[in-house]
Amino acid sequence: MHKKLIIAIDGPSGVGKSTLSQKLADELDYLNIDTGAMYRSVAVLVKEQQIDLQNVEMLKELCRNLTIRFVRSSIGEQVFVNNIDVTTAIRTPEISQLTPQVAAQPVVREALVRIQREMGTNGGVVLEGRDIGTVVFPHADIKFFLVASAEERGKRRYAELRQKGLNVDLEQTIAEIEERDAADRTRTLAPLKQADDAVVIDTTHLSIDGVLDRMLQVVRNNQVENSNKGE
Numbered sequence: 589m590h591k592k593l594i595i596a597i598d599g600p601s602g603v604g605k606s607t608l609s610q611k612l613a614d615e616l617d618y619l620n621i622d623t624g625a626m627y628r629s630v631a632v633l634v635k636e637q638q639i640d641l642q643n644v645e646m647l648k649e650l651c652r653n654l655t656i657r658f659v660r661s662s663i664g665e666q667v668f669v670n671n672i673d674v675t676t677a678i679r680t681p682e683i684s685q686l687t688p689q690v691a692a693q694p695v696v697r698e699a700l701v702r703i704q705r706e707m708g709t710n711g712g713v714v715l716e717g718r719d720i721g722t723v724v725f726p727h728a729d730i731k732f733f734l735v736a737s738a739e740e741r742g743k744r745r746y747a748e749l750r751q752k753g754l755n756v757d758l759e760q761t762i763a764e765i766e767e768r769d770a771a772d773r774t775r776t777l778a779p780l781k782q783a784d785d786a787v788v789i790d791t792t793h794l795s796i797d798g799v800l801d802r803m804l805q806v807v808r809n810n811q812v813e814n815s816n817k818g819e
Contacts, residue, residue, distance in 0.1 A: 594708055
């Protein structure tokens, strides 16, 4: 029986992390933890409750009773925050722009990192985000870092939002991707950064299945190595 691994998938916005994390977790029968969706969920609450991000006490109160669940259903993975379905709400352009500001708040990161570590401590998990392999689980068994051009990621996000019926502009969507990249890479607290021991995969010209095949090969190689070591 193979050891249950902790697998980290990091990378910038729109690179395909959420889709690939879910598919990899399904293939391995692991729990999928979309940490980006967790920060987006808090952003939804911040927006709805009109919380000033400079008000640390209000943020602490928000996080004190916070619950986040991922539920598999016939329509895909759903996200519930405080038992409210926010699956669609967390993917709007407005929340995409607000999320980096929310994620930069130490009290929010502290609360969510604690929840993420509790979810993944026993292994058998695939976690995706921007600082999984560097901050949340620096000793993860396998780390992937996915990349793609801003233009390609903008096109993907544009198509996704159009499919959901949202009226968006392609050039603006690409610009928002670039803005999000800058915010993620330059923030003081847990910036987007490639772990030194991460496996880098450029998804620009690869299909989802093509990337998944590469990831599964890395996982299988790891499992074989562990088996040879008697783990």
